[in-house]
Amino acid sequence: MPEPLVAEDGYECATCGHEWFADVDAIGEVRDVNGNVLVDGDDVVVVMDLKLDGKSGGVKVGTKVKSIRLVPGDHPIDGKINGRGILIMADKVKKA
Numbered sequence: 001m002p003e004p005l006v007a008e009d010g011y012e013c014a015t016c017g018h019e020w021f022a023d024v025d026a027i028g029e030v031r032d033v034n035g036n037v038l039v040d041g042d043d044v045v046v047v048m049d050l051k052l053d054g055k056s057g058g059v060k061v062g063t064k065v066k067s068i069r070l071v072p073g074d075h076p077i078d079g080k081i082n083g084r085g086i087l088i089m090a091d092k093v094k095k096a
Helices: none
Strands: 005-007 010-012 044-046 076-082 084-088 092-094
Touching: none
Parallel strands: none
Antiparallel strands: 005 010, 044 092, 076 084
16 A cells, blocks of 8 residues: 655545545654653753754753653654753653
């Protein structure tokens, strides 16, 4: 069976043309750089320098992000560092 095509507003079957919306509530399992499963409310530590657009400096290695929230998308970790909300990829952090 062919893989579904990704449309602007959901998915479309390449065979029959059926269209449907993705389940935005389904995040799936999010794992850190060491393979530990992350959940809402976990604390994580940044394992590599992260550059933030529009700001000089960025986020340094060893910065702790408290009480993360998991969100759907390619950057599943939502957290605050120095009062600024950022989205982080899971392979850039480890569980604290």
